[in-house]
Amino acid sequence: MFIATLGGIFRFKDLPEDYGPYVQFKAAIDKREEIKDNDEIAILDIVGTGSHHVLFLDSYNNRDEIRRELREADAKVNVTTLKILEGHI
Numbered sequence: 830m831f832i833a834t835l836g837g838i839f840r841f842k843d844l845p846e847d848y849g850p851y852v853q854f855k856a857a858i859d860k861r862e863e864i865k866d867n868d869e870i871a872i873l874d875i876v877g878t879g880s881h882h883v884l885f886l887d888s889y890n891n892r893d894e895i896r897r898e899l900r901e902a903d904a905k906v907n908v909t910t911l912k913i914l915e916g917h918i
Contacts, residue, residue, distance in 0.1 A: 833873040833882055833899055835910040838917060842866035848881065855883035871914055875904055889918045 839845070841864050844852060851872070856864055864885075871884040882902060889895055892915045899906050906914075 831878065831902075831904040832876040833904045833906045833910065834876060835913055836872040836874040836881060838869060838871045838886070838913070840866065841868045841870055844870060848872050848883070851881045851883050855885070859885065859888065861885065869917055871917070873899075873904075873906065873910065884914070886914070886917050891915075891918065 837845075839848075841852070848870075852864070852870060855861075869886040871886055873882040873884065874880075875882060882899065882904065884895060884898075892911055895911070895914060895918075896906060
């Protein structure tokens, strides 16, 4: 199992260019038709890989939903990251 740590929380309009493909891929998976400039997006770095996991924060009601999604991706979020994310959902 991999560990996911917070790489950053960004508004879509402020998202670093490097994360763009990850965000577009996640939007396609989630069948998200539109990404608004002010949508908050969390980028989680998957430790030991060059991969990232994207969370559209308005899609979650609580931290358990985030934990479940990451578990399905064979990842576990660290406690500090989870507390920070909880403050944004």
